[in-house]
Amino acid sequence: MDLTYPAEAEEFRAEIRGWLEDNLPDGWFEDGFEMTDEERKEFNAEWPKKLFQGGWICATWPTEYGGKGLTTMQGVALAEEFARAKAPMRGDFFGDTLVGPTILQWGTEEQKREFLPGILKGETRWCQGFSEPDSGSDLASLKTTAVLDGDEWVINGQKVWTTQGHHADYCFLLTRTDPDASKHAGISYLLVPMRQDGVEVRGITQPDGTAEFCEVFFSNARASKDAVVGGVNNGWKVANSTLAFERGQSATTGFRRFAEEFRILKETAEANGAIDDPMIRQRLMVFYSKIQILRINGLRNLTATLNKSKDMGTIALGATNKMFWSEMHKAAMELALDIFGAEAMLVDCGPEAGGWPGATRDKRREGYPVSPMMSSFFFSRSETIWGGTSQIQRNIVGERVLGLPKEPK
Numbered sequence: 001m002d003l004t005y006p007a008e009a010e011e012f013r014a015e016i017r018g019w020l021e022d023n024l025p026d027g028w029f030e031d032g033f034e035m036t037d038e039e040r041k042e043f044n045a046e047w048p049k050k051l052f053q054g055g056w057i058c059a060t061w062p063t064e065y066g067g068k069g070l071t072t073m074q075g076v077a078l079a080e081e082f083a084r085a086k087a088p089m090r091g092d093f094f095g096d097t098l099v100g101p102t103i104l105q106w107g108t109e110e111q112k113r114e115f116l117p118g119i120l121k122g123e124t125r126w127c128q129g130f131s132e133p134d135s136g137s138d139l140a141s142l143k144t145t146a147v148l149d150g151d152e153w154v155i156n157g158q159k160v161w162t163t164q165g166h167h168a169d170y171c172f173l174l175t176r177t178d179p180d181a182s183k184h185a186g187i188s189y190l191l192v193p194m195r196q197d198g199v200e201v202r203g204i205t206q207p208d209g210t211a212e213f214c215e216v217f218f219s220n221a222r223a224s225k226d227a228v229v230g231g232v233n234n235g236w237k238v239a240n241s242t243l244a245f246e247r248g249q250s251a252t253t254g255f256r257r258f259a260e261e262f263r264i265l266k267e268t269a270e271a272n273g274a275i276d277d278p279m280i281r282q283r284l285m286v287f288y289s290k291i292q293i294l295r296i297n298g299l300r301n302l303t304a305t306l307n308k309s310k311d312m313g314t315i316a317l318g319a320t321n322k323m324f325w326s327e328m329h330k331a332a333m334e335l336a337l338d339i340f341g342a343e344a345m346l347v348d349c350g351p352e353a354g355g356w357p358g359a360t361r362d363k364r365r366e367g368y369p370v371s372p373m374m375s376s377f378f379f380s381r382s383e384t385i386w387g388g389t390s391q392i393q394r395n396i397v398g399e400r401v402l403g404l405p406k407e408p409k
Helices: 007-023 037-054 072-085 093-106 109-120 235-247 255-272 278-306 312-340 372-383 390-401
Strands: 126-129 145-149 152-160 170-176 187-193 199-203 214-224
Touching (some): 007 037, 007 072, 093 235, 152 170, 152 187, 170 235, 187 235, 255 278, 255 312, 312 390
Antiparallel strands (some): 145 152
């Protein structure tokens, strides 16, 4: 494992840091900085434009498609500096982190020219149409269908847990296009417009009052014949690429939000006396130790990527990482409740929004004054589900890494 960064990456880091200092709001780096609701609304509207002007959205993409063509190490320095500054780095997560790279890898030239500019500018919003009410972990059993009618696909079915579906312009959708093929072989990956009569989106209200999860109903919805990414009936392979992008974006930055949470938990425990409980101290140090493991494993993954290494250790890291951090965070949020006390779970109480990492997301949509800890607690539960449930990840580790017998059907 190499812990040093080349000189050109460090020079690039200084350029990014200077840009952030020049473009973030006055006072951003000062302790206790806060924005009013109106200031945050204005920031959220203007920041994607500044990112686009600076060329930072999808900066690792090839220059011919609007990116900067950054090297791997430049991309790492970019992500680290934005994480250090706690500055939003993207226009739309589903667009620039999931479907954008998928289109780059699998899409036709026409699809790249049509969809990538809107992602780069932060103008097009996307949602992910994978899970269904009866097809979550067993995603290949999905039942949503797409039937070719002339030059259009006619889509019928239901998706669920579609984050930001009520705001999306497009959905990257898994559908069954060959009902007679085996369940993995008859799936296609479609880019479907959401703003049409055949699409109904219903928000699912969560325990914290927010409703960013949605269920989506397709009733004779339509998409162009050319909307298939990666070829008809090749959607399973394409979807696995998307999931790989989802799980692999934060090798050297993912630990930072947990480190900030640890700092807040430690300081709070010291202030309210919870630190005197030996079990609280032990659980805090377990959290700290796992954050350091996550940090080191991120550097190991980065080194393997740079060296184009695919040894068994690298494979094992990839298989275990998502399960490791999501289970770690769930336990940490249970620790947070024991340190802050039960009132942290009240909708209008809990830690002040300014310090808690979850407060960087907009938790006041739909008019609910949501406690950032409450939202983070519930979100930590979902982290063990989205992107691969812990149960399925354990099967993958057992069968593919450890060589154990497959789970009985």
